[in-house]
Amino acid sequence: QDAAPRDQLYKALGEKAGLVKLMDDFLPRLQADPRTGPFFKEVDEANLKKQLVDQFCEVSGGPCVYKGQDMKTSHMDLKINRAHFNALVEILQVSMAAQGTPFSAQNKLLAELAGMHRAIITTETR
Numbered sequence: 040q041d042a043a044p045r046d047q048l049y050k051a052l053g054e055k056a057g058l059v060k061l062m063d064d065f066l067p068r069l070q071a072d073p074r075t076g077p078f079f080k081e082v083d084e085a086n087l088k089k090q091l092v093d094q095f096c097e098v099s100g101g102p103c104v105y106k107g108q109d110m111k112t113s114h115m116d117l118k119i120n121r122a123h124f125n126a127l128v129e130i131l132q133v134s135m136a137a138q139g140t141p142f143s144a145q146n147k148l149l150a151e152l153a154g155m156h157r158a159i160i161t162t163e164t165r
């Protein structure tokens with residue numbers, strides 16, 4: 040059997056245009072959800088969107104190079120706990136489902152991102 044091409048997930052996410060559309064849906068949901076909204080009140084939205092598109096593109100095997108800060112540095116002052124992290128993952132899944140992303144691709148992307156939890160979660164307190 041041939042190995043899956045390394046950009047298979049990127050293609051399933053609809054490539055760059057699909058990721059831009061995903062972020063157009065995801066960021067407003069993050070802002071509207073009471074669990075995550077407070078974190079995103081004063082962020083530079085255009086920059087965050089660009090960084091997320093590049094990061095998800097790279098993580099999914101696409102032809103992008105993420106040039107933002109590493110996950111530890113960008114989240115260290117935010118006091119993110121497990122509940123915040125899980126809420127973001129849940130909202131991302133809702134967004135991917137709304138885009139019609141195939142379920143297997145949803146799960147592959149979430150598995151990649153789940154591996155970043157140690158860098159992002161910095162507190163046990165609520």
Ligand code: HEM
Pocket residue numbers: 074075078079082083086087090091094106107108109113114117119123124125127152153155156159
């Ligand atoms: C797997 C989960 C996550 C990923 C992949 C992720 C990814 C990113 C990326 C790529 C950036 C941009 C960094 C830069 O501009 O250099 C960022 C910034 C940010 N993230 Fe996350 N993040 C995750 C979880 C979370 C969670 C759970 C929260 C809060 C609920 C959060 C809140 C923020 C905020 C507020 C910023 C903007 C920081 C600023 O501009 O000062 N992130 N994230």
